[in-house]
Amino acid sequence: NAGVTQTPKFQVLKTGQSMTLQCAQDMNHEYMSWYRQDPGMGLRLIHYSVGAGITDQGEVPNGYNVSRSTTEDFPLRLLSAAPSQTSVYFCASSYSGQGALGYGYTFGSGTRLTVV
Amino acid sequence: KNEVEQSPQNLTAQEGEFITINCSYSVGISALHWLQQHPGGGIVSLFMLSSGKKKHGRLIATINIQEKHSSLHITASHPRDSAVYICAVDLQGHGNKLVFGAGTILRVKS
Numbered sequence: 001n002a003g004v005t006q007t008p009k010f011q012v013l014k015t016g017q018s019m020t021l022q023c024a025q026d027m028n029h030e031y032m033s034w035y036r037q038d039p040g041m042g043l044r045l046i047h048y049s050v051g052a053g054i055t056d057q058g059e060v061p062n063g064y065n066v067s068r069s070t071t072e073d074f075p076l077r078l079l080s081a082a083p084s085q086t087s088v089y090f091c092a093s094s095y096s097g098q099g100a101l102g103y104g105y106t107f108g109s110g111t112r113l114t115v116v
Numbered sequence: 117k118n119e120v121e122q123s124p125q126n127l128t129a130q131e132g133e134f135i136t137i138n139c140s141y142s143v144g145i146s147a148l149h150w151l152q153q154h155p156g157g158g159i160v161s162l163f164m165l166s167s168g169k170k171k172h173g174r175l176i177a178t179i180n181i182q183e184k185h186s187s188l189h190i191t192a193s194h195p196r197d198s199a200v201y202i203c204a205v206d207l208q209g210h211g212n213k214l215v216f217g218a219g220t221i222l223r224v225k226s
Contacts, residue, residue, distance in 0.1 A: 033214070035214075040218065041218070042202070042216040043202070043204070043214075043216040044216070045213060045214060045215075090158075090159060092159075092214075104149060104161035104163075104164040105149065105151075105161050105214070106161065107158055107160070107161070109157075110158055110159075
């Protein structure tokens with residue numbers, strides 16, 4: 001099915017461990033982004049990419065790395081997990097730029113991460 | 117002050133009622149989105165607006181660019197409409213950078 005696929009759906013990490021959250025889309029969207037959702041805070045942008053080879057920081061980038069080697073994939077890396085990174089993470093994609101007006105965002109189903 | 121404010125934070129309605137959720141923003145935008153999130157579920161895009169009004173089934177979204185305000189209306193509400201409704205804006209001049217409201221938790225009782 002066309003859409004945004006996130007894996008894993010659930011993950012428990014110990015403090016200091018590293019891991020990668022995977023995000024893949026098959027809609028040929030230029031724009032991909034990662035958000036975290038915390039109770040009472042709403043969704044916040046972590047990192048985003050407007051195309052292969054181009055990434056930039058969002059509102060809360062510290063502790064996270066990204067890369068965009070292909071149009072389809074946009075993994076999010078936690079280098080040394082901390083309890084403050086316990087959250088639900090969503091990946092989203094869309095067509096890019098002002099020409100994308102009229103197109104919305106497609107979100108993945110989310111990854112629930114707990115850091116103990 | 118948050119750049120995107122939603123009201124109310126919580127809303128309980130009886131089945132069949134007309135529901136309005138409001139969104140105000142304080143920044144320049146290129147578009148505004150209404151999203152729906154069911155408990156434990158993913159996020160679905162309902163509407164993307166840059167002006168005027170859009171309708172899809174029982175859902176209607178309006179935006180007033182001059183007043184920096186948008187509303188999401190649900191007609192003939194149903195328990196399956198129970199969800200969190202989130203307003204988000206694309207910041208003007210920043211491509212696709214989204215800023216989100218905190219969400220409105222809607223419960224429709226039968």
